[in-house]
Amino acid sequence: MQKLTDAEEEILESLWIEIKENKKIPDLKIIKDEPALQGLISKNFLKLDSKDLLTSTGLKEAELCVRRHRLSERLLADLFALKDPLLHEAGCKFEHGLHHGLEDSVCTLLGHPKKCPHGLAIPAGECCRRFEKTPQRLIVSLKELDPGDIGKISYVNTHDSQILNRLISMGILPGSQIKLLHRFPSYVFEISNSSFAIDSDLAENIHVLLLNKKAPADKKHK
Amino acid sequence: MSKEKKIAIVGSPNVGKSSIFNNLSGRYATVSNYPGTTVELFNSHIHIKNYQCQLIDTPGMYSFLPLSEEEAIARRILLDDKPDVVIHVAAAKDLDRSLPLTLQLIEASLNVILVVNIMDEASKQGMVIDIDKLRSSLGIAVIPTVSIRGSGIKELKGEILRALEKKDTLKAAGSLNLDYPLIIKDEIDSLTKALSKNYRLSKKLISTLLLQSDPEIKKIVKRKEESKDFEKINNLIEEAKEKSAQPIEYIINMALKEKSTQVISQAVKEKKKSKSSTANFFEMLTLKPIFAIPLLILFLYFGIYKLVGEFGSGTCVDFLESVVFEGYINPFFIAIFDKLTNIELIKSLFVGEYGIITLGFRYAVAIVLPIVGIFFFVFSFAEDTGYLPRVGAMMDRLFKKIGLSGRAVIPMVLGLGCDTMATMVVRILPSKRERIIATFLLSLSIPCSAQLGVIMSVLSKRGHVVFIWFFTIMIVFSFTGFLLNKVLKGRRPSFNIELPPLRLPRMNNIFRKTYIRLKWYFKEVLPLFIWASILIWVGQLTKIFDLIVSGLNLPLKVIGLPKDLSDVFLFGFFRRDYGAAGLYDLEKQGLLTTREILVAAVVLTLFLPCIAQLLINIKERGIKMAITISAFILVFSFSVGFVLNKVLLVAGMQ
Numbered sequence: 001m002q003k004l005t006d007a008e009e010e011i012l013e014s015l016w017i018e019i020k021e022n023k024k025i026p027d028l029k030i031i032k033d034e035p036a037l038q039g040l041i042s043k044n045f046l047k048l049d050s051k052d053l054l055t056s057t058g059l060k061e062a063e064l065c066v067r068r069h070r071l072s073e074r075l076l077a078d079l080f081a082l083k084d085p086l087l088h089e090a091g092c093k094f095e096h097g098l099h100h101g102l103e104d105s106v107c108t109l110l111g112h113p114k115k116c117p118h119g120l121a122i123p124a125g126e127c128c129r130r131f132e133k134t135p136q137r138l139i140v141s142l143k144e145l146d147p148g149d150i151g152k153i154s155y156v157n158t159h160d161s162q163i164l165n166r167l168i169s170m171g172i173l174p175g176s177q178i179k180l181l182h183r184f185p186s187y188v189f190e191i192s193n194s195s196f197a198i199d200s201d202l203a204e205n206i207h208v209l210l211l212n213k214k215a216p217a218d219k220k221h222k
Numbered sequence: 223m224s225k226e227k228k229i230a231i232v233g234s235p236n237v238g239k240s241s242i243f244n245n246l247s248g249r250y251a252t253v254s255n256y257p258g259t260t261v262e263l264f265n266s267h268i269h270i271k272n273y274q275c276q277l278i279d280t281p282g283m284y285s286f287l288p289l290s291e292e293e294a295i296a297r298r299i300l301l302d303d304k305p306d307v308v309i310h311v312a313a314a315k316d317l318d319r320s321l322p323l324t325l326q327l328i329e330a331s332l333n334v335i336l337v338v339n340i341m342d343e344a345s346k347q348g349m350v351i352d353i354d355k356l357r358s359s360l361g362i363a364v365i366p367t368v369s370i371r372g373s374g375i376k377e378l379k380g381e382i383l384r385a386l387e388k389k390d391t392l393k394a395a396g397s398l399n400l401d402y403p404l405i406i407k408d409e410i411d412s413l414t415k416a417l418s419k420n421y422r423l424s425k426k427l428i429s430t431l432l433l434q435s436d437p438e439i440k441k442i443v444k445r446k447e448e449s450k451d452f453e454k455i456n457n458l459i460e461e462a463k464e465k466s467a468q469p470i471e472y473i474i475n476m477a478l479k480e481k482s483t484q485v486i487s488q489a490v491k492e493k494k495k496s497k498s499s500t501a502n503f504f505e506m507l508t509l510k511p512i513f514a515i516p517l518l519i520l521f522l523y524f525g526i527y528k529l530v531g532e533f534g535s536g537t538c539v540d541f542l543e544s545v546v547f548e549g550y551i552n553p554f555f556i557a558i559f560d561k562l563t564n565i566e567l568i569k570s571l572f573v574g575e576y577g578i579i580t581l582g583f584r585y586a587v588a589i590v591l592p593i594v595g596i597f598f599f600v601f602s603f604a605e606d607t608g609y610l611p612r613v614g615a616m617m618d619r620l621f622k623k624i625g626l627s628g629r630a631v632i633p634m635v636l637g638l639g640c641d642t643m644a645t646m647v648v649r650i651l652p653s654k655r656e657r658i659i660a661t662f663l664l665s666l667s668i669p670c671s672a673q674l675g676v677i678m679s680v681l682s683k684r685g686h687v688v689f690i691w692f693f694t695i696m697i698v699f700s701f702t703g704f705l706l707n708k709v710l711k712g713r714r715p716s717f718n719i720e721l722p723p724l725r726l727p728r729m730n731n732i733f734r735k736t737y738i739r740l741k742w743y744f745k746e747v748l749p750l751f752i753w754a755s756i757l758i759w760v761g762q763l764t765k766i767f768d769l770i771v772s773g774l775n776l777p778l779k780v781i782g783l784p785k786d787l788s789d790v791f792l793f794g795f796f797r798r799d800y801g802a803a804g805l806y807d808l809e810k811q812g813l814l815t816t817r818e819i820l821v822a823a824v825v826l827t828l829f830l831p832c833i834a835q836l837l838i839n840i841k842e843r844g845i846k847m848a849i850t851i852s853a854f855i856l857v858f859s860f861s862v863g864f865v866l867n868k869v870l871l872v873a874g875m876q
Binding site for chain 1 (some may be wrong): 284285287289315316318319376435468469471472475476479505506509510511611612614615616617618619630714715716718719720721722723799
């Protein structure tokens, strides 16, 4: 497969959004002299005279472009707590580096997210379909652990400094090991020799890298 | 000797700060309120060699960034008083959690001594702490202690002396260079440079606090700096925040944690030891709902109903009342006053129906003391075993429905002992909204132990009606809470609480806590009892009371109660239990029907908070809120009484 330029990827991305999400066929006549457009046509991704514009290979590639863009945004927002407009800008640059299966690794790391930070759907990739069959996630919120599971805190998903300081005061910082003891009626966990109870709102903010899944035999209740 | 030196003891709660304080101060401690607040500070003036020192025990603080009013005050002491020596007390087994604060204290260029307390517990857990390593990597004096047994105190005193003399003190200030990540290092540096005035704490620490959006520090900086400089500082902060992808609070705390982990890894050897099976068993008993809820009911039944209710307000009160007071004390004083004077007026002031001795003193000693004393004992027991926070974890979901979090269990249960004290403890709730709801519910529907005891002993003589009383109060409690949660604006409460390990408490600790609480209670209450007696005496003499009492006749009649109860209601305002005790007297004389007792008991439980609680409501929540709460309760309690009376009449109860 020929390598696409960044500009070509951007065009595919916008076309996919227009066609698939906005259900419109845009008029490309006015920009038909754009080199990127010409490039896409020559690579057989685009046919100006066809009524769908994109060929089937083009459509597939375009979907991957959108996926990469939204995954980058998710990654930057969750892990580096980036906000708009920086988020969008950085996302646009970042996405072009996510090739050769890297996007699936990112997707797996993030736990196969369904939506980008702006609330738009992230097209599912091969890894997501595999994941549907074998539920195994790497990074999950504390809420999704079972009693006995051990994880390493990877990030806290909040910008509320009140909540942040409260979590910090319990020693909840990236890198710390955490063990969930109870889920109901409160979430009880152990972190460096101390135990705490928190409610589900707080637990939802804490994202951990699952280290040690308790043997499935012990959790019949699920 | 020159000026008095200041020594402040800081550290997170439950690390033995107070016992270090007691060990250093001997027994001469005074309690004072921090100016403008009700947060109590323990103070003691001591001599160390020929230095005159003031020793201050600060409220618990976890970090330099305060999350509660108490933490804010602990910090203010460091900020405003600039103590000559700061003793940071940490629990040996949780050293890793305390070290970040030690690092911040060092960075503040305070003269810090780290006390690693409760060493015995740590070594029991298989921890080996290399004190010399800690000393060299932190660059400050470190003293291991077991403060409860007094070991290490002599060495601590020696170290304090050395710190005061500034001789061999390991130079603390600035010797420890905390490495902040590059992303914010420059920001901290340029902020430190931009701060042109002199602060009591190091500029570097002030800068890191500014970057963590600390409102109080920002205010101080704004006040001190020229407006032009402050603007520049403010811009630097905003820039730094914008530039950083992660919240800065995070980056700074990560750096602190990294440094302390590094120190710990060199100085502490820890054997991984799993919890014993008994510990796990009790853990499960208190945290799994199917066991924990029956356990809670058992605790309330035996702890509150059996011990406080039956034993305290039954057995003990009966004994003190009928044997001690009616048999000896009252006749003794009546005889004395008969001999002393012929003037009826004076006799009635001291030994009359509402006399200072025969009513005020008797109520305080014979009725209130045993009930409240036993309650405080039970409460201290639950507190020291580590059970209470677990009840909080259990109740959190239910409490959310009434706009509170599991944390509110502590003031609510304490309210069953003394609502006034509980209203002060409401301070531990993090948001204003929660504090209002909790204060409201305490004022309205939580009977204090004295009242509870008396009401139970009155009602239990009439069989099952105690359950009607209980359910009515529960309905009022839930309904009001639910309503407040709907009406009051503000965000949902969030809940987090530390669960200390369950342990068998030390009896002498429980007795000490009970004693301190009782002492506080009596200091607060006995004068009020006596004043109430005097006021009633004056009120009766001048016929003002007759006026108020006759004014109460009408509303009482509306809710189906005889007018004999009017003065009971009036007294109820002086002390919750005062009213209930009046009810007790009337019931003994056989003047009331079951229905009347039940309605009166319900209305008295809900009725206006006592004077002491009203004063604390004003102090803690402001006069407007206190009046709003009281006005609502006045109307609401009588309405509930009215409805209950009608229902009981329809049900055919006489």
